Amino acid sequence: MSPPVFRFAPSPNGYLHLGHALSALLNAEQAARAGGRLLLRIEDIDAVRCKPDYEQAIYEDLAWLGIAWERPVRRQSEHLDDYRAALGRLADQGLVYPSFESRAEIAAQAAGRDPDGAPLYAGAAKSLPEAERERRIAAGEPYALRLDMAAALARTGPLTWNEDGGTIAANPAAWGDVVLARKDVATSYHLSVVADDALQGITHVVRGRDLYESTAVHRLLQALLGLPAPVYRHHRLLLDADGRKLSKSTQATGLRELRAGGRTPADIRALIGLD
Template sequence: MVHTSQPYLGRLAPSPTGLLHLGHAHTFWLAAQRAAAAGGSLLLRNDDLDAARCRPEFVEAFQNDLRWLGLSWTEPMLTQSQRVPLYRAALARLHAAGHIYPCHHSRREIAEAASAPHENGLNDEPLYPAEWRPPPDASLPPLTDPIICNWRFRVPDGETVAFTDAHAGPQSAIAGRDFGDFLVWRKDDVPSYQLACALDDGELGITEVVRGDDLIKSTFRQLLLLRALGLPEPTYYHADLVTDDTGQRLAKRHDALSLRALRDSGQSPAQLIERF
């Protein structure tokens, strides 16, 4: 189910784990340009589910930096940590439909059990071992409150998941071969990025997601979740990543290229945009 005639609605989704850098500015500026060209609008979403790394001062900082760049959004800002009951309700729907199962293996155990390295660049995690999966018709234990074990989404083995990216072109992956069963809820009672992001995009009516091309692999997983939950699918524009002088992708550790540092050095938004 893909959006057809709805007005354009995009989103900016920074995570308050550090200062925004030039790469963020590039992606968010592209999102604003595409929304403006379509006569649409943007939502601002605070992706703050990583409680150990998120800090309130970075929430204020990214809002100031985005306004300095000249970007605007529809108020109020959405905050993921305030939407956890919605994610939990989605988890219950997945549980009732038999799309998920509990996982008691650690990340290290899964990595050590991987039979071969993945060479196609698609995976950011090893394939979950098929022998650890419960049978599809096995009865599921109830969801506890709080959640005390990991829950994984069972991908449809052999199914091709495909979409046409507005920038990168046709994309496809085979579930169970190119990516495996993935986390939707963590044992510390926190929804996964994949579930929270997919639910937000579907329920909020986002018509296009603009983000970095390092997240193409996540799109296949999120499309499966959207379909399992019966939610509309946005279209996607995965932008090229901005790199530093050595060719490494920018990260929040690149303090010299943070928007705060660039602004303090006297650079203007127009000068930054010329670098895109």
């Protein structure tokens, strides 16, 4: 029987903070307890925000925490053909269509909000004739490639996922017709993470509670693509003084800053409640 496979998958769009430390250490410790493997994946599909300096800092911070991972590291930017192939398989099933609305237009026409609070796409472009779609793409208009959620669910029927030993009913419809790729970006988070987990043989996904609802979309894509489903565990989030989850976008204190200030790996474990 093959050993379980865990992964830590940060994006190099800022420095790691305490929330990342919690996730990385939980993955490392669960992999060790299970006699499993720990992989590191760099999720760098955002060519604008992701920087080599941030990627190097990830390696340095994880090593400082005492975390060891297998080589080579998978960098998403080096595997875009894998995501194009997965997208093509969905398109072959008639489940992908282009939409051309701007963010402002989507917000104005929104059919509600998704679990993250973003406007739900109303689906207007689904009814565009094929010739009109081709004309607009050929004209160079920006577009997003979306999953036809209703058609996808008609194929799969009800879905569940394994949450740390329990069974959770998945509700991907709450996300509407999610974006799978864009004109200038070959993939989305949802598509690439599902493809990567399967290609890397990931058996256990340990990640923050903020991604709990996204698991419904991931289970749907796994079912449509015939991919295995890992066991999931969504751990607690670390919050700032205002009750918000720690985030790069809110300038959460980075591990390298804490290290420069004299903190030790043991201090980090205490700060995140792992002592």
